[in-house]
Amino acid sequence: MAPIRPGFGNQDLCLLKRRSFLLLKLTAVVFATVLFCEFLIYYLVIFRCDWPEVKTPAHESGQKTLKAMFLADTHLLGEVRGHWLDKLRREWQMERAFQTALWLLQPEVVFILGDIFDEGKWSSPQAWADDVQRFQKIFRHPRHVQLKVVAGNHDIGFHYQMSTYKIKRFEKVFNPKRLFSWKGTNFVMVNSVALEGDGCHICSEAEAELLEISHQLNCSREEHGSGPCQDVPLLPVSAPVLLQHFPLYRRSDANCSGEDAAPLEERGIPFKERYDVLSREASQQLLWWLQPRLILSGHTHSACEVLHGAGIPEISVPSFSWRNRNNPSFIMGSMTPTEYALAKCYLPQETTVLATYCVAVALLVVLLLVHSGLLPSPFLFGWNLLRKFKTT
Secondary structure (H helix, E strand, C coil): CCCCCCCCCCCHHHHHHHHHHHHHHHHHHHHHHHHHHHHHHHHHHHHCCCCCCCCCHHHHHHHEEEEEEEECCCCCCCCCCCHHHHHHHHHHHHHHHHHHHHHCCCCEEEEEEEEECCCCCCCCHHHHHHHHHHHHHHHCCCCEEEEEEEECHHHHHHCCCCCHHHHHHHHHCCCCCCCECCCCCCEEEHHHHHHHCCCHHHHHHHHHHHHHHHHHHHHHHHHCCCCCCCCCCCCCCCCCCCEEECCCCCCCCCCCCCCCCCCCHHHHHCCCEEECCCCCCHHHHHHHHCCCCEEECCCCCCCCEEEEEECCCEEEECCCCCCCCCEEEEEEEECCCCCCCEEEEECCCCCHHHHHHHHHHHHHHHHHHHHHHCCHHHHHHHHHHHHHHHCC
16 A cells, blocks of 8 residues: 655645735735825825925025924814724824824924813813823924913813813913913914903903013013013014914804815804804904914814904914814914914825725725636736737
8 A cells, every 4th residue: 555645735735825825915905005094195195295485585584484383173082972993093193194294394393272182171180181191192292392282162161161270280281371482483372262251260360461461572562671661571573473272253264265164065154252263352352462463273173364453364273183174284384583484284185095995995805806716817817808819
């Protein structure tokens, strides 16, 4: 009797190779898709953004140019309304977008215009600590990059929800200074939630702070400090940039345009004072007290540009979260004491990422069908078609 040799036959060996090759192809498709959708797409999209140039170059004016990033309404989900999968997905997207922008664009300062958290207005001390920890991980930054934040209604509550405890809790994490000056440019960061105008103690304190800043700015415009300005610390002689969460008063978004403006059916809806925008009185007070050259705000989640008073522009910065928009973005600003230039940098559209995943799934299905013999190989089909064409 002939001895029986252990091992695979040629047919079994061929089948094993085919299965191994299929597994390799499936793994390659999955790896390439995830790598592109979760990492590379952020670099490819943000790489196209560039800092705008002011009209007078810095070497001609002798002024230093400050590179500032402005983003708004990150809405980090909390423990009540945030599904763990939604929270994981949105925070990963914002982390990758922010870290990629820092690496590629190298800003010197980043401003977030309120609604950092989604549930800060009611979160417990433990939930607040957890949210802050996640924020610090997502928006981590080198020491030479400054991060400045203003409060939004989701951080400390609307006026009727706001309390001293919530404000102190917020300011313990984020620097409470309302005035920030760098490279000759003044920024005033306003707690717009407190500008209700009803005389509450929080509102009175906020107004007193703004009046003090107004006095300091006015004294800095005087050539020789005297009288009431004698002991006032001088600031750079530059009209300030006003940063806040609530926009100044406007009737609606009817005059807003652009691909990231509010949907057409929503632009004509009237805004409610002290809820969607500041009141007329508070808006006029801010313009009169601070005399800004530029205003940037958030809250609406959509882009808009309006002019106030004697042509003072206000830019509404769209939401930075894919939970609120399919096409988030942020503003890049080149600032000098006398000039500024702004540009918008769009982030990857979520529909593009979903479409890429759908194409990858379809490709995986085709590979499985070809392997199982239910679908002819595209290469074999093309080769046979080519041979048939040559013979005719």
